[in-house]
Amino acid sequence: MSELTHATAPKRFIGGQLLGSSQLVLGVILAALCIAISIAAPQFYSEANIIAILRQCALVLIVASGMTMLIITAEVDLSVGASLAFVGCIGMAVLNSTHSLTLGMLAALAFAGGVGLFNGLVVTRLRVNSLIATIGTMMMLQGGVYLFTREAVQNHNQLASFTDLGAGYVGAVPVPVILAALIFVVAYVTLRFTTLGRYLYAVGANEKAVRLSGLRSERLKLFAFVVTGLCVGVAGMILSSLMNAGQPTAGRGFELTVIAAVILGGTSLLGGRGSLFGTLLGVLVLKVIDNGIIILGWNQDLQMVVPGVVIILATYLDIIRNRANVR
């Protein structure tokens, strides 16, 4: 058996080793999508459209970066959508009363990080299944945001720096895209090149083994929950800047889009397997599809149907390929 694996190992081609083959498939899908859409609608490659796609990717990618880490540790967070709305309202309210972007941002981060901490503590200390725990948190946040404010929190002082957070540019690149890129790179480096990253994979693959080797698996999971929360904090502030208000109804279904992108990127819900690069491709595929549906003038409700098909199909292809590899 071991001889067999030794014999097959060198045969793998370099591209596959670099990317991991599921990313390769996803890359091909992405390329095919781009080509198909641009043939049907040449304006797909206009600068304005590409910037629009990137801006839409930014919000999802920011939260998906944290979520990838979390799912790699074999946990999940369904409360990010509800938290996103709440964070936007709180950040906006603090901004209104203090006239300070820094304080508003800090409040948003503190709140969202607190939600992540709460989820993490419930999962690691009380041992509640994370799917259930975060459904509970989701309900509490959905109810809580309406107790906090029934209407949108309007932007009263129109700070230029706050508007720039969502709508500003550095050179030709939108600010949210830069923020997303920064968060993505930090998360990528952490997962890929640090001991902490290795440990996160290890916890997801075999928590017992990690505990027996003397690491505190609870702390690692807690870390992933808090990071996911902080990412939601950043995304929530960008969203409220884009909408120029804190909307209690924002973020409906956002958690599902984020999780769909992460799964599409090849990260296993069972933990221990996955990559941020895959997540990036997953986000791009979903948002290019969204964009294609709009510029081709198709019915926008297809934006729900197509990702559903894509998630199932991509996972199925992954399974078929794994079976072929085993043989």
Add this chain to the structure above:
Amino acid sequence: MSLASTASAKTQPSTLARLFARQELALLVCLILVLAFFSVTVENFFSVRNLTNVLGQASLPLIAGIGCAVVFISGEVDISIGSLLATIALPLIIIMNDTNSLLLGVGGALLFGLIIGAVNGYLTAYAGINSLIVTLGTMFIMRGGVYLYTGQRAIPDDASLDSFIALSDGRLFNIMPYSAVIAIILLVAFGYMMRHRPFGRQIYAVGGNQEVARLAGYDVRRVKFVCFIISALLATVAGIILAARVGSAQHTAGLNFEFQVVAATVLGGVSLAGGIGSLTGMALGVLILQFLSNGLRGLGLPTEWQLVITGMIIIAAVAFDEAKRRRANGG
């Protein structure tokens, strides 16, 4: 201290303690406490009218919860039921509007439900895709499909058949809403199946340990496949009652319904890990949440508080259950 504990360990645990170890009894006590609390604090809470009203409201999560629990016990999840509610209302209402026949409408809806369940079941059991991903996908596809087909408008029930309207406001002997009667009949039937029929035992076996079930000669794939069909068909029944209640096919019907059902099922002690739990527990979980939200409304709390409190209760209940299990296993 150590003497006392060894002594008590050797004697049989008291009858009361043994009863309390059963999940269902603890839940029953919770339900009675909820009922008692609101009977004292809310006027007219403990009236036949209000209690049967709540049972009527509880019928939707009760019926769909049976399917949810069956799928959980088999070791899988189904979060597509909310979207399914909206989907099957389309053939139901359209066929009824065309033919003026409740039977044909319900038949069409059940056929749709059967197909959806078969797709979920096939993709999970035979294609081997994680059921959370499958049903997340079909949840998107169905909701999007309904939006596409209806253009995000409700399709009203023009036939207004008496038998269909009776599903929403009719009462057996003028007391019990028909929807609650249907829920109770289905609960008893499926409760019997899960406990006393070979297929029910197969479901527990498959969820408890798939490998052992396979070695024991059970067709694991077929069992899971059928569980998804059961779940979809029961959600279809819930969807038919919902359509009767709102008198139309609503494109937003059942939004977040899956989370409500999953929460109640887990509160009822049905484990996501599979193989553990009972329909009685699930039913008690649903009733606790329904009476709680009804009572809180009676106290004049805004509906948002109900969400907050429900969320807290679910987390607390599962945490408590987990602590109990760990203590039982010796840490």
